[in-house]
Amino acid sequence: MDTKSDDIELSAQGTSNKPSDVVIKSGKSDLPERGSWASKLDFILSVIGLAIGLGNVWRFPYLCYKNGGGAFLIPYFLTLFLAGIPMFFMELAMGQMLTIGGLGVFKIAPIFKGIGYAAAVMSCWMNVYYIVILAWAIFYFFMSMRADVPWRNCDNYWNTATCVNPYDRKNLTCWSSPIDMSTYCTLNGKNVSKTLLSDPVKEFWEYDLTN
Structure with missing residues (x-):
């Protein structure tokens, strides 16, 4: 008799009508845990x-x-x-x-x-x-790791007739024209407007970007 009463008491304690004690199990497997950042610094650096x-x-x-x-x-x-x-x-x-x-x-x-x-x-x-x-x-x-960088002078095949090295530009003979108030320089035996003179660096970059 004592054994049966203990079983009835345990079964009574194991059952409850409270909603909080009711566990609804679905047929699906448990979902994996959502990933999270280890710290705020990880998130900030990622952003x-x-x-x-x-x-x-x-x-x-x-x-x-x-x-x-x-x-x-x-x-x-x-x-x-x-x-x-x-x-x-x-x-x-x-x-x-x-x-x-x-x-x-x-x-x-x-x-x-x-x-x-x-x-x-x-x-x-x-x-x-x-x-x-x-x-x-x-x-x-x-x-740029070459011994002689290609944009140092105007002796390359992509350079134009108005190309002049910045170090040689100061040695050019230039004058101001009283007619159009423009500055002209003598380059390769020709008179060229100073605004048309170009650098080998600029011509190297523009040639490679457009060809």
Whole structure:
């Protein structure tokens, strides 16, 4: 009798009608743990590595120079604060919350489903663009390691008739014309406007970039 009463008491203690004690088990296997950053520094360095690249060092100064210098910074900062930073923050927030890649993160709204694919295509095109720039950088790096760099003088096949070494330019005979108020210099037996004189460095870069 004692044994049966103990069994009944244990079974009574093991059952409860409280909702908190009810465990619902699904047929699916346990989901893997979501990955997380080891520290805030890892996350910050990863974001910096994604946001800062060759374009910040090379492309941005070039765009400033080609589009008005300091005046280019006005529309740049307007676009940065009105569109760039909000979109960048949205991408980080959605990525951290959903832990889904760029292709699937926009499935939260069916109308935005194509944004992820468009971003992937743009990334591929940008990679092709930057690969060419990196190839130029590698080419110029090895060219600069030669004993005599090719942009030192104007004796190369790509140089034009108006090419003159900066060290030899000061030895040219130049004068100001009273007719058009321009400065002319004698180069290779010809009178050439000073504005048409070019450097071997500039001609080397322009020839390699356009050929």
